[in-house]
Amino acid sequence: MSTPPTTSVEPHHAQHHYHAMDTAPAPQGATGMKGVLLPVAIVLVIGSIFVSVFLAAFHAPRPHDLPVAVVGTTPRLEQITGGLELGLPGGFEVKRYPDANAARHALQDRKVYAAYVTGPGKSAELLHAGANGPSVTSTVTGAFSGVAKASGDRLTVQDVVPASAGDTRGMSVFYAGFGVVLAGFLFGMMTYQMAPRLEYRWRLASLASFSILAGVLVAAMAGSLGFSALPGPFLGIAGVIALMAAAIGSATMMFMRLFGRAGMSLAAVVLLTFGNSTSGGTLPTAYLPDWLHPLSEILPVGVGVRAVQGLSHFNDDGLTAGVVVLLAWILVATVVLFLLDARGPRRAAVD
Numbered sequence: 001m002s003t004p005p006t007t008s009v010e011p012h013h014a015q016h017h018y019h020a021m022d023t024a025p026a027p028q029g030a031t032g033m034k035g036v037l038l039p040v041a042i043v044l045v046i047g048s049i050f051v052s053v054f055l056a057a058f059h060a061p062r063p064h065d066l067p068v069a070v071v072g073t074t075p076r077l078e079q080i081t082g083g084l085e086l087g088l089p090g091g092f093e094v095k096r097y098p099d100a101n102a103a104r105h106a107l108q109d110r111k112v113y114a115a116y117v118t119g120p121g122k123s124a125e126l127l128h129a130g131a132n133g134p135s136v137t138s139t140v141t142g143a144f145s146g147v148a149k150a151s152g153d154r155l156t157v158q159d160v161v162p163a164s165a166g167d168t169r170g171m172s173v174f175y176a177g178f179g180v181v182l183a184g185f186l187f188g189m190m191t192y193q194m195a196p197r198l199e200y201r202w203r204l205a206s207l208a209s210f211s212i213l214a215g216v217l218v219a220a221m222a223g224s225l226g227f228s229a230l231p232g233p234f235l236g237i238a239g240v241i242a243l244m245a246a247a248i249g250s251a252t253m254m255f256m257r258l259f260g261r262a263g264m265s266l267a268a269v270v271l272l273t274f275g276n277s278t279s280g281g282t283l284p285t286a287y288l289p290d291w292l293h294p295l296s297e298i299l300p301v302g303v304g305v306r307a308v309q310g311l312s313h314f315n316d317d318g319l320t321a322g323v324v325v326l327l328a329w330i331l332v333a334t335v336v337l338f339l340l341d342a343r344g345p346r347r348a349a350v351d
Contacts, residue, residue: 042265046265049269049273056289056292057277057287057288057289058277061287062088062287063092063287064090064286064288065092066092066093066113066136067095067112067286068084068092068095068114068140069103069106069112070095070103071097071099071100071103071116071117071118072118073118077094077096080094080118080147083146084144084147087143088143091139095111095112097115104127108129108160108161108315109315109317113128113132113284113286114127114140115127116144116147124148124153124156126156127158128141129159130162131161131170131309133163133169133171134170135287164228164229164230164312167228167230172222172230173229173230173308174276174282176218176308177281177304177305178276180304181276181300182272183210183248184244184248184271187245187249188249188251191249192256207253210245210246210249211242211243211249212242214241214245215242215243218237218238218241219238230308230311230312232313237311240319243322244300246326247304247333248271248275248300248301250330251267251270251271252264253333253337254332254336255267255270257336271301275299275300275302276301278292278296278299279296279301279302279304280309281305285302303318303321306318306321307321
């Protein structure tokens with residue numbers, strides 16, 4: 001005898017729960033010609049800004065008021081200043097120092113980028129810092145060699161702050177900074193794409209985890225444990241890199257929360273394009289055009305790069321200012337995110 005088939009009736013509350021979990025269909029987005037042309041226009045605008053800004057900064061780099069030191073009598077100071085101005089008008093800001101020791105310390109603290117020390121008779125010594133990169137070395141040695149030739153000085157050259165063995169071209173800090181900015185931008189973008197409903201406290205925990213790990217990884221790769229390109233203290237380098245990553249990541253999140261999809265493009269222009277072009281990682285900011293120069297002192301990558309260079313070579317030059325500016329970016333961004341995320345649930349509850 002066969003058993004009659006049984007039927008089950010799903011409880012009413014289970015049916016209700018199933019339907020309550022249904023999600024609204026995803027927004028369709030742009031269609032037709034708008035969908036065809038809008039991505040093209042946005043990408044071309046961002047690409048044009050990138051190309052034009054980098055070309056403006058580096059197509060024909062020359063210094064503007066690059067600080068240099070001169071040790072010597074007043075007539076010799078005037079003679080050297082005139083020679084520098086004749087060879088490269090507006091290129092140098094000449095500062096007089098009382099002796100070679102003071103000029104050497106100014107070079108090591110990166111208050112100046114070269115020092116021309118006159119000696120007895122027609123002897124002279126040029127002090128420079130190879131850690132500033134080959135472009136700066138070429139600029140100052142070329143300019144002061146011309147001055148020495150015109151004055152009849154017998155010039156000797158000494159590298160007071162040489163580049164590290166793992167960074168002979170002086171570009172490692174730029175690549176490290178660029179990588180951190182790119183990673184921070186991608187993190188800030190992906191955290192809202194992959195976890196749009198994540199609570200504020202957990203989003204900040206994610207930001208902190210990313211930043212700390214980024215600092216440790218970059219310091220390990222670029223420092224003595226890796227390529228020996230940044231010889232500064234491990235914890236100091238890791239700390240500054242972590243602050244850079246947090247500043248870029250939180251700023252990207254802030255732009256996206258304030259401006260929606262447009263915030264991604266805005267963050268790319270401000271943080272990636274203007275940030276990296278004014279970072280000072282390839283050339284000192286004195287080589288930038290006047291309209292770009294102020295950005296190096298307020299954007300996260302510029303102050304971070306200078307702090308890392310100071311930790312590695314120049315007696316902590318730029319460290320205090322860099323930490324203050326990076327913390328300011330993080331504070332402003334996290335406060336804005338808190339206000340927006342705190343208001344969002346209340347509006348949703350009312351709706």
